Amino acid sequence: QVTLRESGPALVKPTQTLTLTCTFSGFSLSTSGMCVSWIRQPPGKALEWLALIDWDDDKYYSTSLKTRLTISKDTSKNQVVLTMTNMDPVDTATYYCARIGSSGGSCYSRSVYFDYWGQGTLVTVSS
């Protein structure tokens, strides 16, 4: 079965760089059409999409955060890594990784949704 699990620090200081790892099983990110994304949710607020990476190592980022984000993958380890620079208290949130599903067979078809999610990891930014 498909599972995803986020890991990383629970607390970071302002201006520091956050590094989160998503470790998954039940699928391969080397399979054509496959993508994994990161999404975050500040406490009591809505979901915010951050980034995606595809099987071919192409990457796309949220317009508002693209200058601070880097997404990468290690296919051999079944991991996707997200780094976010210059952390601020407003970045306090639960960070989720999720697999992108599609009825069109590719994460680049118009039919795109998140069919499997990790449980999320809460990151607090505070000095």
Add this chain to the structure above:
Amino acid sequence: EIVLTQSPATLSLSPGERATLSCRASQSVSSYLAWYQQKPGQAPRLLIYDASNRATGIPARFSGSGSGTDFTLTISSLEPEDFAVYYCQQRSNWPPLITFGQGTRLEIK
């Protein structure tokens, strides 16, 4: 960038009642819209994809409809476990940027 606007922000209903949640897109997304349910302390769960297709294991009381810019999630008869926050989501054509609505909180009246 496509903006998704959900209404109402909060919906107060009783078990057994019918719930109707709305999601409006700032431009046409054809039928490529998904709905999620999120309970406190849990990750979101996919309910509906491609506007009207139920995800695996989702009860038949959940249904989705709409196309273009206006979409509806309907819960035909509310069960106690349905009280949660609901989000809609779409992906723009190109670049493939993804957006969520701001959510509708469904609470017990």
